[in-house]
Amino acid sequence: MPEMFKVLPPGEALKALFDHLDPEVRSQDLETAEALDRTLCEKLTAPSSLPSFPRSTMDGYAVRAEDTFGATESLPAYLSVIGEVPMGRIFEGVVGPAQAVVVYTGGMIPPGADAVVMVERTQKLDEANIEVLRAVAPGENMIQVGEDVKEGESLFDAGHILRPQDLGGLMALGITRVRVAAALRAAILSTGDEVVSPEQIPGPGQIRDVNSYAIAGLIARSGGIPLLKGIIKDTYESLLSAARSALNASDLLVISAGSSVSTRDLTADVINALGKPGVLVHGVAVRPGKPTILGVCNGKPAIGLPGNPVSAMVVAGLFLTPLLRRMQGAKDPPARGRITARLTHNISSVPGREDYIQVRLEEREGDLWAEPVFGKSNLIYTLVKAEGMICVPLDSNGLHKGELVAVELF
Template identity: 40%
Template sequence: MSNTSTPKPSPSLDQDQFLTILSREDALARFEAALFPRDLPSEPRRLDDALGCALAEDVVAPIDVPPFDRSNVDGFAVGSADLASAGEAAPVQLLLNDETIACGTAPTRPVLSGTATAIATGGPVPRGADAIVMVEHTQPAGQRAIEVRRAASPGQFVSYAGSDIARGEALLRAGTVIGSREIGMLAACGIADVQVARRPRVAILSTGDELVQPGEALRPAAIYDTNGAIVTAAIAENGGEAHFLGAIADDEAELEAAMRNALAGSDMLVLSGGTSKGAGDVSHRIIARLGKPGIIAHGVALKPGKPLCLAVCDGKPVIILPGFPTSAMFTFHDMIVPVLRRMAGLPPRSDAKVTAKVPVRIASELGRTEFVMVSLVEGSDTLIAYPSGKGSGAITSFAQADGFLKIDALADQMPAGSDTEVTLFTPHVRVPDLVIVGSHCTGLDLVTAPLARAGLIVRSIAVGSLGGLAAAKRGECDLAPIHLFDDKTETYNAPYLTDGLELVPGWRRMQGIVFRKDDPRFAGLDAQQAVRAALADPACIMVNRNQGAGTRILIDRLLAGSRPDGYWNQPRSHNAVAAAVAQHRADWGMTIAPVAHASGLGFIPLAEEHYDFALVAASKRRPAVQAFLNALASDEGRAALTAAGFRPA
């Protein structure tokens, strides 16, 4: 949410609203107490339109299933007493009654002693019969009789009326979600209409001048509205009928009108937006005017998710989600889904949990329950939970995680090697076939594409070269992609390998100077000349790379001790360098050729970086590793890398 007033010396922030931070449990308890119990509206639905709905009431079986004693085989309906003496040496002849009971035909003649009636599978057992003899166990005896050479036990091949479902029994309970199996049970009883809980209508409003809807062009300084789409989808996934009403600009009158209108036609209102602390002010003032009791909790001792605001306005829940995507989604799932499911007549979601070990220390803030998104990989004897390093501002922190672990409010860390419980986002872990931990490169996506097409699950966790090496040494991955320059030997990667790791050559990435094509200062120069030109102009700002990056070593050599403006701007990726130059935050930096070209920037090549793989030798024989090595060596793989601007080794 933007601040459109005239420039202020300091953003004016209302701190008061954060004075009464509730615990997660308190906030949810107060929210639920203000909403429940309540009458849940229901509606009739045709069975074929009820998939995924929750039953609003118990269903009692109105008939017996099967509705009559039914033959389970093709054969003859008999009185078992007639066959008491039958045996291989003592055949019994039975006279055939003059009818054949097909499926769907009601018998008209009783089976009297000494007689039998032909009956098809599914046919109703006639009066007087108490067993069925399979046709395979009979011989014709002329046109109007059969011979039977084995006894029949009473009830043989008969399914009795009500043996499947008995009239009057509780067939399904209120709250049951109707899946295909429930539809089968209802259909078997002839039920074509069911009373289901009406899906709560949930209106979603995004707030903020900075938001652009997907599909539209992105203005400078604007971002795409992620939360609107994800919340809308998550509401549909949890039993709600979601209505996304778009993004509203930061105008109090306009926002109030939109909120009142949204709430009038809905059972619930979710606002997403407001990344800054001050951003929610307007929405909060409006909520206070929308209905009683108003705000229930504003600020929850929860990370991610502290700025969550829960309100109830005249019986309807109104929620302001935190602005950062992972905060928004985590609080949505943790605090809003329970309420939404209850309003939808659904049972609580039961999340699967697994035990896993954390490979690294995770710091945590005292006094707040902290939830950490993790990716799971299989270790030698247990699952390993990698914390997402991207933070609550990142959509991928949430979207690519397998689940989350919890650090208690009273702990300030979770030590490396701890065993912990991970709550899964999906019903069960699909352990990846191939785990790649280290530095990411878009070339890697090209090499793994055929593996993905073959149905192999490839998990790539970007933790940088050194993090990848550490994971490989611990046996937590199959491959660690690295590009580590060794100053002493002036070579890449090989000096960093230890026992149990093998070097698999990957590809070369040309590093060089990027600049805007319309910047005349760099036209026609080589890299050394370009840096000299930049240093000569005090208005020329650079963008650096982080300590430890191989590219940083190259830059420092070129600068030879100079510290021009921008030197301390040290992003961690080739993409960030290109973006800074493209967007005029800097004038030059060092990145790789494919990234410079994708950003439409000028590029002066300097030196190749070696992007190779530390292969965990113990994994070498694994089929997915072999598939990777084959893809890397294949003509197709090499061609794809070359086309993208990489040079296969």
Template identity: 55%
Template sequence: MPELFQVLTVEEAAARFLPRIAPIPETEVVPVPEALGRVTAEDLASPMDLPAFPRSNMDGFSVRAEDTFGATEGLPAYVKIVGEVPMGQAPAVRLNPGEGAKAHTGGMLADGADAVVIVEHTQAVDATTIEVVRPVAPGENVIQVGEDVRKGQVLLAAGQRLRPQDLGGLTAVGITAVRVRRRPRVTIVSSGDEVVPPDREPGPGQIRDINTYTIGALVREAGGIPVPLGIAPDREEALRALAERAVAEGDLAVFSAGSSVSVRDITAKVISALGRPGVLVHGISIKPGKPTILALVDEKPVVGLPGNPVSAMVIAGLFVLPAIAALLGLRDPPHRTEVTAILGKNVNSIPGREDYVPVRITRRDGVLTAEPVFGKSNLIYTLVRADGLVKVPADASGIPAGERVTVRLF
């Protein structure tokens, strides 16, 4: 393989590439209801205690806890109900010893009350008196001021991807707009003399572009903006022109090289010539995806994907998506969406090489089975028919049928 100057493991390749990608500096402020999936650009501290007042956590009666001490079924405490605190209002009643007020879940307590007796532990004696049959401790059935979050506490750290509950957590304390990192622009160049756009009728020997669309969709899922720049022919000058545009216009440039060796060589040469430090990795011990290129051009990350659609998607998952996460300043890598399943057929591999095998998941009697979808990496429907990938680690020579495997879902 003269084209590959040094074949690295996946871990070595990642270590040489990903830590050198800095978050993009630009941020923007977006309204909270539109911030789903965006990544926070700064620590957000709470401007207030939440809740801001002691809230009843149950329906019942707010009381002075000491008035209930020692109460039992046989010897109940008698409490005079002197009023009610309606939802969303300040209490109009103040309790004297032996008095209580009707309380609603989420409402305030009466002035002077420090606990709530739940309605199930009371019995009405007459229109204004109840028996309390169990004692409550001070603070019982009450959510204290700041129990959810305290004023000044960090609500969300910088670098967190906003989930539904995070948006609710922000509106709860009155934060209605949030500073997030700008979405990274990811330029995508397909290359190959055989590749034509999908709306064109391919001539003999020609195929329609796939990678622009699969990679574009992956970029969108990861929080980037795909910027497809079209198809470059297998000539160095033409590819160079498009490559320069890709690096200039993108925060990350992704090339999907042609599938033949000569074209891959052109791609590597063009990327090397774009700027410093240039190619960091060329060739990874992985199947599919060996002829991968990872580069840095004037601080901008560049990924050269193999042209085969299956290889391109596997490599994009391992390097393009983490590169986008790095550009977003994402603090924790997203928890992988994985399921455990029983491998349905033997999978062979070569020790020293990390393999990714597409599998289809079926459920029989509640047990998940991962059926390998074998197919050449030229075949996009190998992935369409699959639900995820099983990794065969570099130190294994395969996985026998019947083993438990972790499936990384698409």
């Protein structure tokens, strides 16, 4: 079968798509507790210092450090215990010369004290006196005011994607609402006369819809709202009608299948009919996922994914995720976690394309190994059984057994 399109390297293909987009980021105010993975639309600064009071990092005694200088087990410093700091309360008094106050981890350091002696470094003489068996320096075993964050300090710039730890940090400062990019609505159409819904029992030659749900999960993880628009039959009229309706109701369109090189390829024609400039890229130098379509229709992106599940997920990770993040104003989209492992098998490739191979991870005698999960791109469980994937570079003939490779974790 002759080639019907000219493939582009993934980086060039993504640039071609971005060059035709100038999205206006919509924003909304959201409870911080609900803002995980959302993109900030404002620069945030600390409204106060954190901590706002000096705190102990140990159970022990708050002291004046100078009163412990020179203390050893054979020649301890003797201090009088004048009280205890209740958790969540202020100590009514001041630590004076040769005095100590009982403090607990996280408790407030009383006025006059500038260090904490660990309880393990002391010995009780009686209820009112202790021996300090080791000297402490000023500031030891305590956190100063503003040591974590100072009032007015920059926290995050606009375009930052909020992580779980970021939510905790904002809550610690009382920032309970944030302005973030509104979640984008991504319409998903699945095409194919052979495709049926997962609830149905497939008849002869039929398969259940896999891609709609896998792609919907990826969209949700990328800060979008997936809109499943159903399964469309392989006719130009039905696909064009469904695609036009879906695109009108969303911010971007994803069409699963229909992007192979064949007489049944309707996706490119439909995208061209939806608006200008239409198809920008038809074919990307990757395996799996070569027959990918990238387009823009009157300012809205439209992506045609290959029908095979592995191909669709690889391509969605390369193009759909960064597209969603860019349209939400993200400055530095978070990369997937990566680890280094040794390859268990040789992997052959052809220069001029990027190959993506799914891998399992296993530990052998203290070393981490990546074992390829070989399988055709229409087998979803090659992805299900994998924990990550590796990329064979564009200009490489392959990778060798025992070679260290970067594994991109799912």
